[in-house]
Amino acid sequence: MVQFLLFEVGMVQETINSSKKALGHLRVIEIGEEIGEFCCKTLADMGADVIRVEPPGGAETRDIGPFYKNERNPERSLHFWSYNLNKRSITIDLESNQGQLLLKKLVKESDILVESTPANWMEERNLDYTTLSKVNPKLIFVSISPFGRVGPHSQMHGGELVAWASSGYMYTTGWKWQKPTHPWGRQASHAAGLFAVTGAMAAIFERRRTGLGKQIDVSMQKSVASTVEQNVPFYIGDGVVSGRRENDHVNGFGGSKLIECKDGWVHMNIGWRNGHNEIVEWMKEEGMAEDLTDEKWHDSKFHRENFPHVLDTITKWAKRKTKAEFFHQGQERGLECGPVNSVAEALNDPQMQSREFWVEVEHPEISDGEKFTYPGAPCILSETPWAARRRAPLIGEDNENIFQELLGLSSKDQDELKNKNII
Template identity: 30%
Template sequence: MPGPLHDIVVLDLSRALAGPHAAQMLGDLGAYVIKVEHPSGGDESRGWGPPFVGPDGDISTYFLAANRNKRSITVDLKSAEGKELLERLVRQSDVLIENFRTGVLDRLGFPVARLHELNPRLVILSITGFGHDGPEGGRPGYDQIAQGEAGLMSLTGPSPDEPYRVGASIADLLAGIHGAFGVLAALFERERTGRGKVVRTSLLASVVGIHSYHGTAWTVGRTVPKANGNHHSSIAPYGAFRCADGMIQLAVANDGQWRKVAELLGIDPDQPKYATNRDRLIHRDELIADIEKALAAHDRAHWLARLGELGVPAGAIRSIDEVYAWDQVRSQRLLVKVDHPVLGEIELPGSPLRFEAPGGVEEEPVRHLAPPALGQDNEAVLAWLREREQGGGSG
């Protein structure tokens, strides 16, 4: 299948993770993505590891994670030749993605006004660390710094005194997701107006944007949320519990589910300290102790089976290798196979989206391209560009 964005051209000037993730998402939907890299080393994530793979041990699995469905060309944007090529590419593109520090594109001679002079239909996605303006708008941004500054680390960890970063680079990934979402909205609006616009987001904005009930706890309730370890701040019992051979997770969202769990574990659900969710939160430490005392009688498989029979949300805590071996993950097409020019056929984490046509027929996924070697598509993209220019018009 060509994908819903098959006629969209994306010029990816970004590097590291946030911008490349946004471009990859658009590529997963069928867009023609051109990744512009400096001839000397390219995207810095090509050097991030371990692990490194390949016969020479020089291919970064980090880079592989954010650059499928792209063509790589090498361009020195500081040279006259590079600037001329970028102008030609901008004229033939629908979307430009950049995550330079504020002002870098301006100094290269490509401020927003110049880009829209070259192509009035261009949608520009600009991702920064802390925003393009404001008193700290020029700060460089990396994921862990943003997690701390945006409050996420204060919510994560075993206690308020031990803030933890989220294990995944969640600020980068959320910025990429929000950025791609904004691009799609701008492309949709362009169908009505005929003009592109600038979409801006940042690592800071993307993390603050998912505070959700933690945010309203403060903005409305004037309560500062704090880290609760593996247990929910507003619902009990909801978290990780020890049993005979490890840990399972329970998510008891209402009193009906609580009664089922309590009866299964031999706990009186109507005793005053556990009767309502508010009561259970007040006495949460006692509740956790009582639940774990009961769970110690059997292993995880036993409890997960019994909880499943009762329809109570529960689950294991899987390692990454266990996740990708899980039949349910594979059934959801969350792994894709690509033919890498050096590594051969490899599997990559896939897009979380699936599409179904009217009548309930699931569409076949886009044929995925392997993350490219540095500059591997120089000749192919230049040939494509000449053909576009001869045909006239932008994407």
């Protein structure tokens, strides 16, 4: 019979010395699905030992496409590869009593637990913060959920679309004559993930002073609502409900604009105080400024009310240039502008290449020597750099090492648990 005892063991050795990793002294447990992945990936990228706890058949996010060579396989999900770089994986059936005891042993050896499970899921399995903090009083327990763990909507279901819609953000996004637009990708999960990382790091610093962990409750809805910029002050101050303004800024002074070029689009900030004189002078040199040199355009009200004419005049001129020409020549003139790049163009962007942003990671189980490109370090740490230490784990790939070195389970113990489908 396998014995489940809580005891302390040393940190498992890794191929890269933990002193060379900013968060190499931290161990993180990840439980849950999609909305918690980016938080834990960020911690792992900075060097934390992130252990993804999956059910024996693998996490549900392994079923999110696209899939490598269109092979629908839990080990071929490009989504899972991207969001689980640098992590380790173990499998535990948390529905079972023995599985729950295994997790508690792992909690004893960890610093942070990040969970993104449905409402009450952790409580129903006696894995909530109140219970686990008794196992490890130093544990920092991070919850990421659609609406937060408290409040009238805390029991409700939600995801990316619900977070954007309910936060007030989507109401302002899109074209005036069309329905609200959902921002592309999983930006709500990313925002919540970054706030979760911030909260966890603040708790780590506080733990140095108090010696105790704490619970951190992150709401996707609130995370997105924190990014609505000037829409809230405009409503509080003037009672103005900001609607969809296309490419315009909520303050109405021109602002962010997309300008069509010969081969695509550039984005630039232009208003009566910012960029107008510079771009008009440039157009004047090329004989295409038309009436934009008139003094009337220096009046903010006139400029705002007649901005479509400004934009039309600029577009007629800009269509003679490539977006690369516009970008480089505009930057030389002090304009805040940049090309709208496709993913392919971003991969070849000289600035990102010079910062070695794109990294190649080998997947030896896929093809001998073949490497895959991933986004790399968004920030550069001089002494403890971000590093792609390993590709995303296979299902339960690290069971043997973690169960033996951290939890003290022998091969016989592990075989017994595996036969019971607990690991």
